[in-house]
Amino acid sequence: MSAATAISVRGLGKTYRIAHASDRPTRATEAIVARLRHPLRRTTFDRFEALTEVSFDVAAGTALGIIGRNGAGKSTLLKILTRITPPTRGQAELAGRVGSLLEVGTGFHPELTGRENVFLNGTLLGMRRQEITRRFDEIVDFSGCGQFLDTPVKRYSSGMYVRLAFAVAAHLETEILVIDEVLSVGDADFQRRSVQKMRDAATQGRTVLYVSHQLHTVTALCSEALLLDRGTVSAYGAVEDVLATYRASVAEHAVVQRETRAQVPAGILHVVAATTTRLTYLPAEPKRFTFTIQAEAAPDGPYFLSCHINDANGGVVAQCDSRLGGLWFHPDQPQEVTLDLRQPWLKPGTYTVDVFLCRVGIVDVWDGAVTFDVEQELPYAVTGTAESFGRGMVLADFDFGVR
Amino acid sequence: MAPHTVIGPPGPLHLPRWSELWEAREVLWRFGQRDILLRYRQTLIGVAWVILQPIVTAGVFALVFGRVAQLPTGGIPYFLFGYVGTLLWTVFASTVNRAAGSLVSNQALVSKVFFPRLLVPLSTCVSVLVDFLVALVIGFGLLWWFGVWPGWAILTIPVWVTLCVALAMGIGLAAAAIMVRYRDIAYVLPWAVQTLLYASPVAYSLEAVPDAVRPYLLANPLTWVLEGMRWAMLGSAAPPVWQIVGAVVVSGLVLFAGLLVFQRYEREFADLI
Numbered sequence: 001m002s003a004a005t006a007i008s009v010r011g012l013g014k015t016y017r018i019a020h021a022s023d024r025p026t027r028a029t030e031a032i033v034a035r036l037r038h039p040l041r042r043t044t045f046d047r048f049e050a051l052t053e054v055s056f057d058v059a060a061g062t063a064l065g066i067i068g069r070n071g072a073g074k075s076t077l078l079k080i081l082t083r084i085t086p087p088t089r090g091q092a093e094l095a096g097r098v099g100s101l102l103e104v105g106t107g108f109h110p111e112l113t114g115r116e117n118v119f120l121n122g123t124l125l126g127m128r129r130q131e132i133t134r135r136f137d138e139i140v141d142f143s144g145c146g147q148f149l150d151t152p153v154k155r156y157s158s159g160m161y162v163r164l165a166f167a168v169a170a171h172l173e174t175e176i177l178v179i180d181e182v183l184s185v186g187d188a189d190f191q192r193r194s195v196q197k198m199r200d201a202a203t204q205g206r207t208v209l210y211v212s213h214q215l216h217t218v219t220a221l222c223s224e225a226l227l228l229d230r231g232t233v234s235a236y237g238a239v240e241d242v243l244a245t246y247r248a249s250v251a252e253h254a255v256v257q258r259e260t261r262a263q264v265p266a267g268i269l270h271v272v273a274a275t276t277t278r279l280t281y282l283p284a285e286p287k288r289f290t291f292t293i294q295a296e297a298a299p300d301g302p303y304f305l306s307c308h309i310n311d312a313n314g315g316v317v318a319q320c321d322s323r324l325g326g327l328w329f330h331p332d333q334p335q336e337v338t339l340d341l342r343q344p345w346l347k348p349g350t351y352t353v354d355v356f357l358c359r360v361g362i363v364d365v366w367d368g369a370v371t372f373d374v375e376q377e378l379p380y381a382v383t384g385t386a387e388s389f390g391r392g393m394v395l396a397d398f399d400f401g402v403r
Numbered sequence: 404m405a406p407h408t409v410i411g412p413p414g415p416l417h418l419p420r421w422s423e424l425w426e427a428r429e430v431l432w433r434f435g436q437r438d439i440l441l442r443y444r445q446t447l448i449g450v451a452w453v454i455l456q457p458i459v460t461a462g463v464f465a466l467v468f469g470r471v472a473q474l475p476t477g478g479i480p481y482f483l484f485g486y487v488g489t490l491l492w493t494v495f496a497s498t499v500n501r502a503a504g505s506l507v508s509n510q511a512l513v514s515k516v517f518f519p520r521l522l523v524p525l526s527t528c529v530s531v532l533v534d535f536l537v538a539l540v541i542g543f544g545l546l547w548w549f550g551v552w553p554g555w556a557i558l559t560i561p562v563w564v565t566l567c568v569a570l571a572m573g574i575g576l577a578a579a580a581i582m583v584r585y586r587d588i589a590y591v592l593p594w595a596v597q598t599l600l601y602a603s604p605v606a607y608s609l610e611a612v613p614d615a616v617r618p619y620l621l622a623n624p625l626t627w628v629l630e631g632m633r634w635a636m637l638g639s640a641a642p643p644v645w646q647i648v649g650a651v652v653v654s655g656l657v658l659f660a661g662l663l664v665f666q667r668y669e670r671e672f673a674d675l676i
Contacts, residue, residue: 016674028585083410083517085673091411098408100516107512111441123433124516 006060006176006207007081011090014051014076050076051087051231058209058224060095060175063202065222065239066211067246072228074211075180081209082178096175096207099125101166108165110154114145117153121168135171142193143167158387163190170197177201178209195220215243215280247279261366267297269331271355274369281372283395284379287341289353289370295334301359302328307339308354309346317351317393318344345395348376413670419521419662430522435529438501442530453534454541457493461486464606474611479637483549488605490542491632494535494564495571495625496596501527502575503592506583506672514673521665524579528568535564542636553638563632569654570624573661580668604629624653 051073058064066074079085081092082100107124108117118139122132132139140146143164145156153161179198198221202208212218218225218239225242227235227249235245264270273292281287291305306321320339322328329335339353352371357364379395389395443450461482468474469481476484502524506513509523539560546552582588603625604612612620620626627646634641 027587028581028591029587031585079673080410083408084514086413086670087410088412091409094408094410096407098517107516109437109441111444112437116437116440120433120437123429124512124518126427126518129429 004059005057006062006095007056007058007209008093009057009081009090010055010092012051012054012077012080012087012092013049013089014073014080014085015088016048016050049231051080054090054228054231054233056226056233056236058207060207061202061205062224063199063208063210063222065218065225065242066209066228067215067218067225067242068228073231074228076231077228078178078180078209078211094176097126098176098178099169099172099174100178101169101180108153108161111152113152114149114156114164118164118168121165122171125169125172126174127172131173139167139171142170142197144190159382166190166194170194174206176207176209180211215246219243264294266294268294269296269300269303269357270294270364271357271366271369274353274355274366276353276370276372279372280375281346282377282379283345283348283374284397287346287372289339289341291337291339291355291369293329293335293337293357296331299330299332302330303357303359303363304328305337305339306356306358308356309341310352310354311347311349311393317346343397345379345397346374347389347392347395348374348378350374417666419519419666424519424521427519427522430518431526431529434522434526435533438527438530439533450537453537457486457489457538458541460489464489468606468611474607476608477610477639479551479639480549483545483551483637484608484633485606486542486545487633487636488629490535490538491563491567491629492600492603492605493538494531495567496600497531497534498528498568498571499575499578499596500593501531502572503578503582504589505575506579507586507589520669520672521576521662524576524665525572527575528572532564532568546636551637553634553636556635556638556641559631559635563628563635566631566650566654567625567628569658570628573654573657573659576658576661577664580665580672583668583672599625624650624657628654 054073054077066077068074076085078100080087081094082098107121109120112120118136119129119132122139123129140149143160143166145160145164145167148156148160153164156164177198195217198208198210202221202223208221210218210221222239224237225235225239226233227242227246229249234249235242261270261272264272270293271291272294273290275290277288277290289307293305304322304327306319306323308316309318309320311317318341320341322337329337350371350373352368355364355366355369356362378389379397448455462485464485465480465482468485469476474481505524505527506520513520513523578588578592600606602620603623604620609617609620609626609630627642627650630639630642630646631650633639
């Protein structure tokens with residue numbers, strides 16, 4: 001490992017053993033009974049390879065973005081590098097102390113005051129007392145919670161809570177800083193200052209690892225990027241190149257789906273392609289989907305389309321039916337149908353669109369024709385945590401007023 | 404010079420990295436401080452609770468075992484006798500119970516932030532010792548009130564407390580680690596501790612025990628430290644040398660064994676919690 005290398009990862013792998021639900025005891029008594037009953041039986045495990053053969057080097061002073069689909073192993077990689085969980089194979093060498101901002105506010109205790117929490121959390125993150133004392137005013141200034149320092153944080157607004165927690169973490173003076181999706185907290189101004197703070201960290205020669213789904217913050221913050229795909233490194237290099245590869249791989253995934261659809265013989269009424277104008281949308285931004293339907297050899301009267309917008313849990317958030325707009329389509333020619341979704345505002349997360357092509361009954365169903373993400377950037381004046389909007393199915397367009 | 408860390412798969416037997424523990428020692432104090440602040444801020448009667456608890460317990464012992472059962476104590480007022488026993492017993496029981504539950508109650512931290520996990524259960528002894536010191540001051544007051552002067556043996560109090568904490572921490576560490584996987588330890592442990600209270604000479608003296616049962620009690624390491632503590636505070640007969648040596652050896656072994664169990668399970672905490 002050369003002097004200029006901050007992180008060197010060689011053949012890193014992590015295998016999770018998942019015991020079958022029925023034979024994984026959660027009580028010691030169950031475990032003992034099971035052992036007594038079947039003294040010779042070994043528990044059988046399913047193996048899940050979260051990471052396989054991951055190798056890369058990061059030069060000191062680099063801001064590296066780690067991207068990939070859900071389940072690609074991003075969080076596992078960070079957990080290994082921050083030593084929360086050990087790897088199964090391989091090794092990683094780190095030159096310097098590692099500070100992590102994995103989840104803002106872990107370690108904050110609601111009953112303790114702001115001041116006490118700053119010291120507790122700072123210590124947990126690896127700061128020394130003198131270090132915290134020295135930077136205390138700076139931290140408090142950054143958070144803007146100065147006048148509430150001696151109030152228990154349980155009385156803080158969620159915004160203040162998050163700002164104070166982030167302020168502590170942002171003032172860590174470790175050589176390596178690991179950040180997981182935390183820049184999306186606070187209002188727009190606070191976010192801007194946070195990104196600036198992270199960028200300063202990198203320019204001061206510190207190494208920053210940043211994991212995010214929000215490609216635009218990765219571009220804003222990082223000079224290099226690492227693309228993980230099903231637990232392996234599939235691209236590593238300059239941020240623009242890797243992001244291009246990532247976008248292409250997402251598009252490719254859609255192509256594969258389209259190809260299987262395209263194999264349906266011509267002349268049968270069928271949705272052959274479905275696209276979304278963008279892969280990620282802001283919650284309040286209009287979303288456009290396009291469906292291509294091939295012509296029917298023996299036309300049998302007009303048909304309509306109905307789309308379900310599903311959230312990641314499979315709940316149907318909205319149904320959009322072309323009949324409600326008075327629109328029916330003729331099967332004697334290929335059709336390109338667009339769907340513009342303006343309302344409701346969607347909560348951050350991953351969504352799928354199911355298409356139903358119907359006449360009297362259903363003619364064609366395509367589950368998950370389109371997949372898109374909604375970013376963690378709320379359309380409100382002040383951005384809160386999930387606690388302030390998470391209960392609803394969608395985001396409402398509302399105002400509070402005083403009369 | 405920046406520290407250089409190598410992360411690899413854990414070996415079959417891995418001892419804690421001592422230098423890392425030392426580096427992170429401040430976490431121990433912060434956790435201890437947090438526990439103390441929380442307890443004295445949240446509970447209505449705060450400090451009074453720490454004093455009231457052993458006094459009431461000792462009072463009950465004096466009533467039940469002293470007055471009703473009329474057990475002998477070797478001439479020491481029963482209340483005082485019970486108080487000293489309770490003092491050390493509380494250190495043992497609180498350490499075991501708090502250390503055992505510490506990982507599960509700090510699970511958000513354990514799965515999100517890295518620091519030597521060993522510090523979580525270890526830090527519980529900070530608040531236990533603070534409680535002990537408060538109760539000890541009251542204990543000295545009681546000695547003066549009853550006019551008992553144990554002599555210079557009083558200087559050995561830290562020895563007995565240390566041995567007691569080591570013994571309890573060994574059990575607490577193992578229980579904390581196992582509780583991450585099997586939560587029912589949380590129900591079994593308080594019961595086991597409660598049972599041990601009656602199996603140890605806390606509320607009664609060894610001389611009150613029938614000869615046939617005494618060997619069993621003498622085999623209990625807690626008996627040895629309790630006898631030592633009574634010698635230190637009440638001036639009763641000093642424990643024989645074999646008990647003192649035994650207490651040191653057994654406490655050390657139990658602490659080390661607890662440490663090994665903890666380290667063995669440690670690698671999977673973040674994946675399990």
